[in-house]
Amino acid sequence: MTTHAPLRFVAVGDSFTEGVGDVDLRLPNDCRGWADRVAEELAKHQPEVHYANLALRGRRLKQIVAEQLEPALGLAPTLVSFHAGGNDLLGARLDMRSLIRGFEDAVARLVQTGAKVVLFTEYNVPLSPVLEPLKLRSAVFNKHVRRISATYGTLLVDHWCFEKYQDRRMWAPDRLHMSSLGHEYMAKKVLEVLGAEHSLASPALARLEPRSRAGIMLDDAAWLRRDVAPWLSRRFRGVSSGDNLSARWPALMPPVIPERLGAAAMALVSH
Template structure:
C-alpha cells in the first residue's frame, strides 16, 4: 500500500482486535493479535508507520464509542480498523435496531475524519450446538455491516466467509477468541484487503484426528467449567474481564517488531 504521508493505523474495538487468544507474555495484556501482526508487516515495508491499539476485551458497542472513538480520531489516523458489536450479540437481550444504528453512527464519524476505514463481519463462532440460535443474530448483523460498508465505501474483511475458521484449531480453548494461528491468518486476510505487501502465509494444519463421543463430552465439560461459568458469573455481576486493563498501545508509536522484543521488563522501557 502506498501513501504520500506516514501511515497512522489506529485499531478500535473489543477482544477480537485487542488480540485475546494469541498469547504472548512479552506484550501488554499478554497478547499479540492480528492488529499487531498487520502493523508489523506494514512497518517492514514503510518504516515511518505508526500504530495504536485502543481495543479492550469485554467492551460493547456503546463503551467502544464512548471510550475509544474520540481518542482514536484525535490521533488524525490515516487508517482505522473498527470492530464492535460481538459482545452485544452475546447478550440475553438485544435491540438489533439500536445496535445497528449505533454502529453506523460510529462509522459515519470515522468517515468524516477522512481516514480509510476497515470493517469486519462477525463469524459464527463454534461455541456449542446449544448456542446455535446466535447464528441468526450474527447473520442479520452481518447483513447490516455489509450495507454500511458499501454506503460509506469502507474496506471490509468478510470474516463470516472464511472457511478455514471451521477448523477448531483456529480458535483458542475458550472457543470464543481466535488462536495464535487464527490471528495470524486474519492478519493475512486484512493485509490482502489493504492491498499491502506482506510475508504471511496460510496455515497448514493437516487433517484433524477424529474424537470419540466421550472425548467430545469431556472437552465440553472442561470448557463449561473453565470458560463459560466464569463468563456467566461476570455477566450476572455486571463486570468484564477487561475492567482492570488498559489499552495495549494507547498512543501512536513506532511498531514494535517481534525481533525487538526481549523480556517484559525490557519492553516496558520502549
C-alpha cells in the same frame, strides 16, 4: 497500499482487536493479535508507520464509542480498523435496531475524518451447539455491516466467509476468540483487503484426527467449567474481564515486534 506518506494506524474495538487468544506474555495484556501483526507487516514495507490499539475485551458498542472513538479521532489516523457489536450479540436482551444505528453512526464519524476505514463481519463460531442460536443474530448484523460498508465506502473483511475458521485449531480453548493461528490468518486477510505487501502465509493444517464421543464430552465439560461458568458469573455480576485493564498501545508509536525485543525492552513494554 505501500506509500511514502506517513501511516497512522489506529485499531478500535473489543477482544477481537485487542488480540485475546493470541497469547504473548512479552506484551501488554499478555496478548499480540492480528492488529499488531498487521502493523508489523506494514512497517516492514513502508518508511514511516505508527500504530495505536485502543481495543479492550468485554466492551459493547456503546462503551467502545464512549471510551475509544474520541481518543482515536484525536490521533488523526490515516487508517482505522473498527470492530464492535460482538459482545452485544451475546447479550440476553438485544435491541438490534439500536445496535445497528449506533454502529452506523460510529462508522460515519470515522469516515468523515478522511481516514481509510476497515470493518469486519462477525463469525458464526462452529465449535459448540451452545453458541448455535447466535447464528441468526450474527447473520442479521452482518447483513447491515455489509450495507454500511457499501454505503460509506469502507473496506470490509468478511470474516463470516472464511472457511478456514471451520477448523477448531483456529480458535482458542474458550471457543470465542481466535487462536494464534487464527489471528495470524486474520492479519493476512486484512493485509489482502488493504492491498498491502506482506510475508504472511496461510496456515498449513494437517487433517484432524477424529475425536471419540467420550473425548468430546470431557472437552465440553472442561470448557463449561473453565470458560462458560466464569463468563456467566461476570455477566450476572455486571462486570467484564476488561474492567481492570488498559488499552495495550494507547498512543501512536512504531509497531513493537516481539521477536526483536531484548529482555530489558520486553520488561518495559509489558508494564
